Amino acid sequence: MTAAEVARQIGVRDTTIYDWLLGQARPAEPKRIAAFLDSLPREDGSGIAPSGYEYREYKNWRGIPKPRRCPFCKEAKGDIRRSRGGFLGVCPNCEARGPKRGSRDEALAAWNGKS
Numbered sequence: 001m002t003a004a005e006v007a008r009q010i011g012v013r014d015t016t017i018y019d020w021l022l023g024q025a026r027p028a029e030p031k032r033i034a035a036f037l038d039s040l041p042r043e044d045g046s047g048i049a050p051s052g053y054e055y056r057e058y059k060n061w062r063g064i065p066k067p068r069r070c071p072f073c074k075e076a077k078g079d080i081r082r083s084r085g086g087f088l089g090v091c092p093n094c095e096a097r098g099p100k101r102g103s104r105d106e107a108l109a110a111w112n113g114k115s
């Protein structure tokens with residue numbers, strides 16, 4: 001499935017999606033981003049990712065992984081929050097949301113692009 005097909009499915013133009021991924025626009029409805037990211041194939045090298053955004057794993061001095069910087073606005077680091085029925089990464093700046101997962105660790109991994 002291509003980004004353009006996904007865009008049609010969630011009701012936005014594909015150019016809108018690319019603007020989000022490039023960080024040139026902020027979504028009015030961050031939930032759509034989570035739905036979009038959830039719908040993308042998970043295998044490596046699928047070719048759709050925020051460009052110019054290099055994944056680095058952040059860890060504190062104990063080696064516990066920390067949420068990475070928000071890939072959409074790049075203004076703030078993610079915050080793992082409890083949500084109805086699970087946990088998800090949320091950007092405190094632009095409210096972008098990562099996929100919901102059953103545990104804090106899984107939500108963190110998902111926010112960090114490792115799910």
Ligand SMILES: [Zn+2]
Pocket residue numbers: 070071072073074075076091092093094095096
């Ligand atoms: Zn953000």
